[in-house]
Amino acid sequence: MSKRLENLEQYAQETTNKIISILESGNINSNEWSKGWIGYKGCYNVVTNKAYRGMNQFMLSYLPYETPQYATFKQWQSLGCKVKKGERGHKIQIFSINKKEDKKTGEEKTFVYANIAYVFNAAQVEGNIPVLKEFKNPQSTIDQCELFAENCNIKTNFVPQDRAFYSEVTDSVTMPLYDQFKGNQEYYATLFHEYAHATGNKKRVGRKFGAAFGDDDYAFEELVAELSSVFTMQHLGFYDTAIREDHLQYLSSWLKALKNDNTFILKASSKATKGTEWLINQQQTDQVKTA
Numbered sequence: 001m002s003k004r005l006e007n008l009e010q011y012a013q014e015t016t017n018k019i020i021s022i023l024e025s026g027n028i029n030s031n032e033w034s035k036g037w038i039g040y041k042g043c044y045n046v047v048t049n050k051a052y053r054g055m056n057q058f059m060l061s062y063l064p065y066e067t068p069q070y071a072t073f074k075q076w077q078s079l080g081c082k083v084k085k086g087e088r089g090h091k092i093q094i095f096s097i098n099k100k101e102d103k104k105t106g107e108e109k110t111f112v113y114a115n116i117a118y119v120f121n122a123a124q125v126e127g128n129i130p131v132l133k134e135f136k137n138p139q140s141t142i143d144q145c146e147l148f149a150e151n152c153n154i155k156t157n158f159v160p161q162d163r164a165f166y167s168e169v170t171d172s173v174t175m176p177l178y179d180q181f182k183g184n185q186e187y188y189a190t191l192f193h194e195y196a197h198a199t200g201n202k203k204r205v206g207r208k209f210g211a212a213f214g215d216d217d218y219a220f221e222e223l224v225a226e227l228s229s230v231f232t233m234q235h236l237g238f239y240d241t242a243i244r245e246d247h248l249q250y251l252s253s254w255l256k257a258l259k260n261d262n263t264f265i266l267k268a269s270s271k272a273t274k275g276t277e278w279l280i281n282q283q284q285t286d287q288v289k290t291a
Contacts, residue, residue, distance in 0.1 A: 007116040069122040081127030089118025166197035196228030199275035219253035227272035
């Protein structure tokens with residue numbers, strides 16, 4: 001096994017172990033998918049000034065540091081900073097695009113390779129650390145979230161009921177009324193969970209839906225939607241999203257799959273990231289609405 005594949009295998013196992021410990025750790029109120037960075041953009045790279053996304057954001061947010069600033073060894077060096085002796089980096093998954101000639105056809109093909117990079121938190125570094133970047137947290141207003149949802153252009157019905165769901169037949173989401181939710185965060189986490197299901201429609205990203213409640217594909221799709229909801233909320237600045245109470249019923253299925261396959265969470269994360277990216281990309285079309 002090459003070093004690259006060995007690193008990916010270790011990352012998959014470490015990530016799986018962490019998710020299992022999260023799912024087994026507590027009750028509904030304390031079993032949070034991610035830690036809050038209220039007032040900041042979540043874990044971000046101090047050189048590119050971009051927030052980490054998907055599972056990288058998820059995993060880095062659990063590390064016990066006071067600030068969410070990260071960079072690779074060389075990136076810290078480029079800022080004139082030095083990683084402290086004895087400090088160990090934290091794994092993130094990165095993707096690179098390589099072009100290669102097909103020996104049979106002679107055509108140039110593009111391949112995407114997954115690899116592992118190591119990042120260090122600001123607390124592990126000596127030197128002139130960049131100032132922690134603040135940003136306006138959208139929890140102070142619902143305008144940004146409303147615009148985001150509207151630009152997704154997914155048909156949504158609001159009905160006074162106790163169930164939220166996506167219908168593949170009508171390609172529409174049905175939601176309880178806004179006033180039925182405990183607060184903004186609960187409302188948008190639910191909305192974007194259902195929008196994540198909608199991204200699975202063949203005219204969007206396209207995913208295999210389960211045939212019925214209880215089968216493996218159904219449980220997998222629920223995990224994809226749950227992760228996508230978390231990733232979307234992170235994108236909008238919410239970094240404290242709990243597992244929905246009505247989704248805890250899938251825990252046993254998720255745990256069984258995780259323990260049997262250490263790539264299960266990465267497969268779900270990959271599909272969730274694609275769904276989230278589709279929602280985000282809808283904010284950049286010619287028809288997008290702005291504040």
